[in-house]
Amino acid sequence: MKHASERELWVAVILQATEDGLKDKRARAWFQPANADFVDVCSLAGLDPDNVAERAANAFRRSDNAEAIGHKFEIAKPEAAAPRQATRYEHDGKSLTVREWSKLSGVKESNIRDRLRFGYSIAEATNPNFRRKKRSVFNDRPGRKPKLHTINGISKTLSEWCNAYDISYHSLAQRMKRGMTLEHALAHSKSGKRASLLHTVDGVSKTYGEWADHLGISYDAFLKRLKDGNGRTVAQAVAMGGPRRRKTPGHDRGVVADFAIASGTGGGSFPQEIPEITFSEKAENE
DSSP, X not given: XXXXXXXXXXXXXXXXXXXXXXXXXXXXXXXXXXOHHHHHHHHHHTOOHHHHHHHHHHHHHHHHHHHHTTOOOOOOOOOOOOOOOOOEEEETTEEEEHHHHHHHHOXXXXXXXXXXXTTOOHHHHTOTTOOOOOOOEETTEETOOOOOEEETTEEEOHHHHHHHTTOOHHHHHHHHHTTOOHHHHHTSOSSGGGGGOOEEETTEEEOHHXXXXXXXXXXXXXXXXXXXXXXXXXXXXXXXXXXXXXXOTTTTOSOOOOXXXXXXXXXXXXXXXOOOOOOOSSOOOO
């Protein structure tokens, strides 16, 4: 976007060309969209060439009509913008502009404006002993309010939980991104401080390892319950009970002998089954 003073300069060029066209009809040929010079000037003035050409032609037509009846035609000049009133700031019973406050306080005018832009009061901005306020910082992001996460009634930020349980912020964030709860992510490892994180179920607080021992399952099996449950809580994992016994495949299949078991037959080191078979004294005739 062009500076206002530059744009006003090229608008003045178009107005002067229009006045020249009122006096000399040959100068009106300049107002043609096919004229590259005319198009460039309109572009610098931020105006549409077709619209400018149409308005100029209308002005020339009205001028010719006024001249035909003996009237004088003039282009209405744009009124000069009213001077902008300097903003005044009230403090200590005085109402002064920034420039006046600068002279009174000895603080540079640019410094006062910068401080006001950042939200400081005029009293703070004109203070020669001004000290910039420290902005709150969370994870190297100024101005962001930290979010608290509660475990067992204790609320901390993620950074504080990381420091308390000796885990990096990146590792914790990655585990939670994979679907782990904060409790699971903190207690994921059995070593170090993380093994001491307590998880309360029905008023009883235990670590992951202690809950695994209580259920009679391995630590890895307990973690697997939490992981496979897609957000399953410790209480739900505990409610699943102890280890599940699996049936041996095919244990009830096949033929079962009803032979009595003897202490041994000498045929090997294991007891052998002795069949109870009787033979007739005479062979049967076929």
